[in-house]
Amino acid sequence: MGCIYGLVALGFVLIYKATELVNFAQGDLLMLGAFVCYMSVAWWGLPYWAGFLIAVVAIAAFGALLDALVLRRVIGQPQFAVVMLTIGLGAMFRTFASVTWGSEIYTLPTPFGGVWTVGGVTLSHQYLSIVAGTLILCGGLYAFFNHTRIGIAMQATSQNQLAAYYMGIPVKLIFSLVWAISAGVAAAAGILLAPVTLIDINMGLAVALKAFAAAVLGGFGSIPGAVIGGIVIGLIELYAGATLPEGFKDTAPYIVLLLMLIVRPQGLFGTLARKKV
Amino acid sequence: MAEPILKVSNIETYYGPIMAIRGVSFDVPKSSIVTILGANGAGKTTVLKTVSGVMDPQKGNVVFEGREIQRQDPDKVMRLGISHVPEGREVFPFLSVRENLAMGAYTRRDPDGVAQDLEAVFGYFPVLKERADQRAGSLSGGEQQMLAISRALMARPKVMLLDEPSLGLSPKLVRDIFEIVVRINRERGVTILLVEQNANMALQTADYGYVLEVGRIVMADTCQRLLEKEDIKEFYLGIKEQGARGKRRWKKRKTWR
Ligand SMILES: Nc1ncnc2c1ncn2[C@@H]1O[C@H](COP(=O)(O)OP(=O)(O)OP(=O)(O)O)[C@@H](O)[C@H]1O
Numbered sequence: 402m403g404c405i406y407g408l409v410a411l412g413f414v415l416i417y418k419a420t421e422l423v424n425f426a427q428g429d430l431l432m433l434g435a436f437v438c439y440m441s442v443a444w445w446g447l448p449y450w451a452g453f454l455i456a457v458v459a460i461a462a463f464g465a466l467l468d469a470l471v472l473r474r475v476i477g478q479p480q481f482a483v484v485m486l487t488i489g490l491g492a493m494f495r496t497f498a499s500v501t502w503g504s505e506i507y508t509l510p511t512p513f514g515g516v517w518t519v520g521g522v523t524l525s526h527q528y529l530s531i532v533a534g535t536l537i538l539c540g541g542l543y544a545f546f547n548h549t550r551i552g553i554a555m556q557a558t559s560q561n562q563l564a565a566y567y568m569g570i571p572v573k574l575i576f577s578l579v580w581a582i583s584a585g586v587a588a589a590a591g592i593l594l595a596p597v598t599l600i601d602i603n604m605g606l607a608v609a610l611k612a613f614a615a616a617v618l619g620g621f622g623s624i625p626g627a628v629i630g631g632i633v634i635g636l637i638e639l640y641a642g643a644t645l646p647e648g649f650k651d652t653a654p655y656i657v658l659l660l661m662l663i664v665r666p667q668g669l670f671g672t673l674a675r676k677k678v
Numbered sequence: 679m680a681e682p683i684l685k686v687s688n689i690e691t692y693y694g695p696i697m698a699i700r701g702v703s704f705d706v707p708k709s710s711i712v713t714i715l716g717a718n719g720a721g722k723t724t725v726l727k728t729v730s731g732v733m734d735p736q737k738g739n740v741v742f743e744g745r746e747i748q749r750q751d752p753d754k755v756m757r758l759g760i761s762h763v764p765e766g767r768e769v770f771p772f773l774s775v776r777e778n779l780a781m782g783a784y785t786r787r788d789p790d791g792v793a794q795d796l797e798a799v800f801g802y803f804p805v806l807k808e809r810a811d812q813r814a815g816s817l818s819g820g821e822q823q824m825l826a827i828s829r830a831l832m833a834r835p836k837v838m839l840l841d842e843p844s845l846g847l848s849p850k851l852v853r854d855i856f857e858i859v860v861r862i863n864r865e866r867g868v869t870i871l872l873v874e875q876n877a878n879m880a881l882q883t884a885d886y887g888y889v890l891e892v893g894r895i896v897m898a899d900t901c902q903r904l905l906e907k908e909d910i911k912e913f914y915l916g917i918k919e920q921g922a923r924g925k926r927r928w929k930k931r932k933t934w935r
């Protein structure tokens with residue numbers, strides 16, 4: 402669970418860092434990803450991996466389109482207007498999903514049915530697939546951001562947009578790419594999550610809220626912070642569920658977040674460093 | 679004389695309803711150094727931003743190599759060969775010095791040329807080579823200025839726009855940086871449009887100078903002659919001798935116009 406929060410939180414942070422928008426439709430992109438994958442596998446009879454790929458690519462393209470057609474126009478509007486817009490978009494996606502796929506609950510067939518037993522501990526392949534998927538995605542993104550020209554240009558753009566323009570970096574294209582990446586990551590998270598929570602139109606809501614908490618916990622704006630924040634939230638949830646009375650499972654992460662914000666408002670990995678003049 | 683490489687005619691630029699530039703015209707001949715002097719708020723930065731396309735003029739035009747470039751996106755203008763070194767350096771604080779320089783060459787597709795220019799830049803500013811893997815945000819102000827100039831140079835520009843490179847630097851460092859600017863101009867043939875408050879330094883460096891006051895050009899002459907003018911001595915050079923640095927605000931008693 403923690404890994405999923407981490408992945409979705411990563412999507413939040415990517416978009417926020419680059420464009421200073423908070424995309425509250427992140428959870429619904431996750432839901433769309435799961436549905437597209439389900440549709441490919443269950444309706445069209447494609448193999449799981451093909452469905453995975455189609456869903457990630459389709460949602461990534463959708464994210465880029467969303468930026469180009471909708472969000473680019475609201476840059477510079479007050480924050481709350483943009484926040485409302487993304488919340489509204491999320492609601493639209495859910496309506497769209499319920500019209501297209503219905504409001505039943507679906508099960509995504511996966512190749513991860515088995516279990517491994519290592520030293521008396523049983524690990525289901527399903528959970529392992531989530532962990533492995535997270536590791537691969539994070540590793541891939543890390544390499545992309547640090548070792549490719551366009552990845553470094555993305556970092557540059559998020560650090561100083563005006564200077565990026567001066568360098569001839571196509572800032573608008575970069576924004577669309579950031580949206581594509583974060584939508585694609587959300588879709589991947591949705592597909593990995595699907596076997597655990599099953600697919601329905603509201604599957605993204607609770608996840609997105611906790612992922613948002615994870616992003617804040619990690620210090621909004623820090624990518625490793627987002628992933629670690631996600632894992633921490635997931636662990637808290639797990640222990641609270643196992644040791645505390647009924648009901649604490651869902652509130653414990655927020656209690657921790659609250660404490661955290663009081664003690665260390667910048668988050669685990671947040672920096673208060675400012676640019677030198 | 680041949681057609682200037684950059685010709686600005688009658689531009690008017692607004693911040694919302696505020697008219698910051700009120701019909702400014704000037705020429706920048708190829709391979710020269712031209713300076714625009716002016717006090718705080720005179721509109722120097724706005725002029726440069728209008729040239730590089732960050733701001734759009736309501737009237738007038740900017741002609742670069744015979745082509746009108748006003749109202750184009752800054753990345754397009756930059757690709758044509760105009761690099762802007764912004765006021766306050768604006769380096770990418772969390773990228774290394776080397777990565778900052780690589781971003782300067784973002785639009786280029788000739789790795790060999792880029793590698794050559796990187797060596798050239800390290801030749802001008804050896805301290806950047808020592809700090810190549812350090813985060814740009816951890817450099818001193820002077821080093822950041824060197825980085826900003828170098829980063830612009832990495833695009834192999836035809837024209838470089840320099841916005842107050844002396845800002846917040848010690849007199850010694852200012853001299854060093856201006857010396858390099860002259861070398862860049864002479865050795866690489868880069869045309870330079872320099873905006874400054876440090877009139878003394880700028881007039882000694884540049885060939886031709888304009889004086890900007892509240893959005894208008896009030897004087898234009900060769901730097902040699904400008905250095906002799908009483909008004910310039912009094913209002914722009916006098917202040918230098920008092921050693922005021924940083925906040926350079928003084929009462930303007932205009933004797934010209
Ligand atoms: N973002 C802005 N919004 C509104 N007015 C602005 C803005 N930026 C600058 N101005 C106004 O435009 C005028 C010119 O500003 P500009 O920054 O070009 O001056 P400058 O000559 O570069 O000054 P400095 O030496 O302080 O850098 C000033 O009167 C300033 O108040």
Ligand SMILES: [Mg+2]
Pocket residue numbers: 722723724765841842
């Ligand atoms: Mg200025």
